[in-house]
Amino acid sequence: MRKYWEMAKSQIQLDTAYTAWYWARSASIIMRMLIIYAFWHAVYENRTTISDMPLDTMITYIVLATLLGNYVSGVGGQLANQVRDGSVAIELMRPYNLLDKLVALDLGSKISGTIRETFPLLLVAFLFLHINSPTSWLSLLLFIISALLGIFIGTQLDLIIGILAFWLHYVWGLRVLRDAILAFFSGVLVPITMFPSWLQMVSNFLPFQSMVYVPVAIYTGQIEGIAALQAIAIQLVWLVVIIVGIRLAWSFAIRKVTIFGG
Amino acid sequence: MIEVKGLSKYYKLVEKKPGLSGAVQGLFARKYSIKKAVDDISFVIDQGEMVGYIGANGAGKSTTIKMLCGILTPSSGEITVSGIVPYKERKRNASNIGAVFGQRTQLFWDIAVRESYDLLKHIYEIPQHQYEKTMDLFTEVLDLGPLLGIPVRQLSLGQKMRCELAAAFLHSPSIVYLDEPTIGLDVAVKVKIRQFIKEMNRSMNTTVILTTHDMQDIEEICKRIIIIDEGKILYDGSIQSIKDRYGHKRIIHFEMEQEGEFTLPESLLGKAEFTAHEAGVVSLSFSNLIITAAEVISEMLRFYHIRDLTIADSRIESIVQDIYERGI
Numbered sequence: 001m002r003k004y005w006e007m008a009k010s011q012i013q014l015d016t017a018y019t020a021w022y023w024a025r026s027a028s029i030i031m032r033m034l035i036i037y038a039f040w041h042a043v044y045e046n047r048t049t050i051s052d053m054p055l056d057t058m059i060t061y062i063v064l065a066t067l068l069g070n071y072v073s074g075v076g077g078q079l080a081n082q083v084r085d086g087s088v089a090i091e092l093m094r095p096y097n098l099l100d101k102l103v104a105l106d107l108g109s110k111i112s113g114t115i116r117e118t119f120p121l122l123l124v125a126f127l128f129l130h131i132n133s134p135t136s137w138l139s140l141l142l143f144i145i146s147a148l149l150g151i152f153i154g155t156q157l158d159l160i161i162g163i164l165a166f167w168l169h170y171v172w173g174l175r176v177l178r179d180a181i182l183a184f185f186s187g188v189l190v191p192i193t194m195f196p197s198w199l200q201m202v203s204n205f206l207p208f209q210s211m212v213y214v215p216v217a218i219y220t221g222q223i224e225g226i227a228a229l230q231a232i233a234i235q236l237v238w239l240v241v242i243i244v245g246i247r248l249a250w251s252f253a254i255r256k257v258t259i260f261g262g
Numbered sequence: 263m264i265e266v267k268g269l270s271k272y273y274k275l276v277e278k279k280p281g282l283s284g285a286v287q288g289l290f291a292r293k294y295s296i297k298k299a300v301d302d303i304s305f306v307i308d309q310g311e312m313v314g315y316i317g318a319n320g321a322g323k324s325t326t327i328k329m330l331c332g333i334l335t336p337s338s339g340e341i342t343v344s345g346i347v348p349y350k351e352r353k354r355n356a357s358n359i360g361a362v363f364g365q366r367t368q369l370f371w372d373i374a375v376r377e378s379y380d381l382l383k384h385i386y387e388i389p390q391h392q393y394e395k396t397m398d399l400f401t402e403v404l405d406l407g408p409l410l411g412i413p414v415r416q417l418s419l420g421q422k423m424r425c426e427l428a429a430a431f432l433h434s435p436s437i438v439y440l441d442e443p444t445i446g447l448d449v450a451v452k453v454k455i456r457q458f459i460k461e462m463n464r465s466m467n468t469t470v471i472l473t474t475h476d477m478q479d480i481e482e483i484c485k486r487i488i489i490i491d492e493g494k495i496l497y498d499g500s501i502q503s504i505k506d507r508y509g510h511k512r513i514i515h516f517e518m519e520q521e522g523e524f525t526l527p528e529s530l531l532g533k534a535e536f537t538a539h540e541a542g543v544v545s546l547s548f549s550n551l552i553i554t555a556a557e558v559i560s561e562m563l564r565f566y567h568i569r570d571l572t573i574a575d576s577r578i579e580s581i582v583q584d585i586y587e588r589g590i
Binding site for chain 2: 002003006007010013014017018086087089090092093094095096097254255256
C-alpha cells in the first residue's frame with residue numbers, strides 16, 4: 001500500500017514542477033466559471049424558472065457541476081500513450097500492478113487539482129456568486145459520499161480508454177467521443193432533468209450521470225431522502241461493475257500485449 | 263539462473279497495400295502475415311555469468327529480453343528465471359530483475375533524479391539502511407553526487423545513462439538486462455559504465471545480460487556470447503573460442519619508404535594476399551594457421567624498405583560482422 005501512496009505523492013510533485021502552468025490552471029477554471037455564470041444569467045433574463053429550477057438553484061448546480069466535471073477525466077490517456085510509444089514495457093517490469101499505480105497517480109493529480117482548482121473555485125463561488133448552501137447537514141454528507149463515488153467511477157471508466165489502446169493502438173478519436181458523451185450525459189452542461197423524458201430514461205441506464213449529476217442534485221436537493229440513498233446505491237453498483245470489468249479486460253490485454261518500438 | 267527451452271515468439275503483422283486505395287481497403291479488410299521474431303531458441307545462463315546477447319537490428323534480441331522480463335508471453339516454449347515463469351508471475355519476477363533500455367528512460371523527466379530513486383526505494387521495498395549504503399556506493403562509483411538534484415531533462419546523455427544504470431541496480435537484483443547501455447556515449451563514459459557493471463558483477467554476483475552493437479562492450483564485459491539472427495541462435499559459447507575458430511585472419515599494414523609499384527614477394531605467394539595499396543600503405547592479409555605474422559614481416563623486410571607497420575587485431579567486431587553476413 002505504501003508504495004502506491006508514494007506514487008501518488010510523486011504525482012503531486014510532478015504537477016507542481018511547472019509553477020506558471022500550475023497557477024494558470026487556477027485562473028482558467030475561475031474564468032470558465034464566470035463565463036458560465038454570465039451565460040445562465042442571460043438565459044434567466046426574462047423568466048424566473050426553467051423546468052422548475054429557479055436561477056439560484058441553477059447557478060449552484062452549474063458551479064458544482066463544473067467543479068466535479070474537473071474530476072471526471074483520469075489517467076487512461078496516459079496509459080494509452082505508454083502503450084503507443086512502448087514505454088509501458090518499463091512499467092510492466094516493475095513489481096506493482098500497473099492499474100493500481102495509475103489509480104494512485106490519478107489520486108495524486110486529483111489531490112493537487114483540488115488545491116489548485118476546487119478550493120479557489122469554491123471560495124469565489126461562495127463569496128461572489130452566492131451559491132446556495134446545502135439543504136441540510138445530512139445532504140452535505142450524502143453529497144460528499146456521492147461525489148467521491150462519482151470521482152472513483154470517473155477514474156475507473158477512464159482506464160478503459162487506456163486498455164483499449166492495446167487493441168486499437170491509437171485512441172485519440174475515442175477520447176474525443178468520450179469527452180462528448182461525458183459532457184452530455186454526466187450532467188456537466190445542463191441538469192439531466194432538463195432532458196426530454198425519453199433521454200432521461202436512456203441516461204438512467206448509463207453510468208455517466210453517477211459522475212456529476214447525482215452528487216450535485218443531492219446537494220441542491222433535487223434528489224433527496226430515500227431517492228438519494230437509492231442513487232448512491234446505484235453508484236456503488238456501477239463502481240463495482242466497472243472495476244470488475246476493467247480488471248477482466250486488463251488480464252486479457254496483458255496476455256496479448258505487443259510492445260512497440262524495439 | 264535462467265533456463266530457456268524451445269522458445270518462440272510470433273507476431274501478426276497487418277499487411278497494407280500501397281497507396282491511397284490500399285489504405286482505404288485496409289479499413290475494411292485486412293491481411294495478416296506472421297513474423298517469427300524468435301524461433302525455437304534454447305540456452306542456460308548461470309548465476310553470476312555475464313553474457314553478451316548480440317545480433318543485427320531486428321534479430322529478435324529485444325523480444326527475447328522482454329519475454330525474460332515477463333512483459334511478453336511466448337508463443338511457445340518454456341522460460342524459467344530463478345525458478346519463476348516470468349509471464350505467469352510477472353510481479354514476483356520483477357522484484358528480482360533490473361533493466362536499462364538505452365533508448366527509454368525510467369526516471370522522472372520533470373523532477374530531480376533523487377526523487378526517482380526515492381520512489382524506486384518504496385516500489386522495491388528497499389530497507390532504508392541498505393538504500394543509503396547502495397546510494398553512497400553508486401554516488402561514488404558513478405559520480406552521481408552533482409546530478410542528484412537535477413531533473414533528467416537537464417542532464418546530458420552520458421549523465422542520464424549513469425543515472426539509469428544506478429536505477430537498474432538500486433534494489434540489488436540478481437539479474438540485470440542491459441539493452442544498449444552505451445548507445446551514443448563518449449569513450450570516457452563508456453569506460454566508467456563498463457567498470458561499474460563489472461564491479462557490480464564482482465561484488466554482488468549479479469547476472470548480466472547485455473545487448474549492444476558495441477563489440478568493445480562485449481569484449482570487455484562478457485566471457486560468453488550468444489549470437490542471434492532472424493530469431494535463431496547462430497552461436498553460443500565463449501568469446502575466446504569464437505576468436506580461435508574465426509579469428510585466424512590477420513591483416514598487416516606496411517608503410518613503404520618509397521611509393522610505387524608493389525608486387526608480392528615470391529615466397530609469400532599463395533600464403534598471403536595483397537589487399538590494398540593506398541597512399542604508400544600496403545595491406546597484406548593472411549591466415550595465421552598458414553603463416554605467422556613474424557614470417558610475413560621478415561619476408562617483406564627482405565625485399566622492401568619499410569618505414570612503419572601495424573598489425574590489425576582480429577577483433578570480435580569483424581568476426582561477428584562476418585557471421586552476420588555469411589552465416590556460421
